[in-house]
Amino acid sequence: MSDYGFDVLLANTSFDDAVAKVTDALKAEGFGVLTRIDVKETLKKKIDVDFQRYEILGACNPKLAHRALSTDSSIGLLLPCNVTVEQVDGGVRVSIVDPKAMFQVVKGDALKDVAEEAESRLRRVASALG
Secondary structure (H helix, E strand, O other): OEOOEEEEEEOOOOHHHHHHHHHHHHHHOOOEEEEEEEHHHHHHHHHOOOOOOEEEEEEEOHHHHHHHHHHOHHHHHHOOEEEEEEEEOOEEEEEEEOHHHHHHHOOOOOOHHHHHHHHHHHHHHHHHHO
8 A cells, every 4th residue: 555545456366357347346436447558568569678467547437527627627637546457476456546645736625525535436446346
């Protein structure tokens, strides 16, 4: 666990199954995956480096995004909420950004409730996985 997110280790799970489980758990909390970046493939293609399987999923809850953007359109710089899926010894680690940590750069409390709701939903995602 870092200061800006929370982790779940999925033991005895294949990488592809982990991505599917994460996608399903996000969907259950109203998030869709807008982007999917295959870091392993990108690093190999761009700089010919071998890297473990690692994907960055850009997750978005449209209702929360609308509330946030309607309050401060610059918040788009902090969206979507990223989730990483990484092959590690012993399984697959899923790391989920903590929206409250991300939104600390925002002055004032106008988006506090959005960040708190997003965090609650994403923590439920982590609980559903672990």
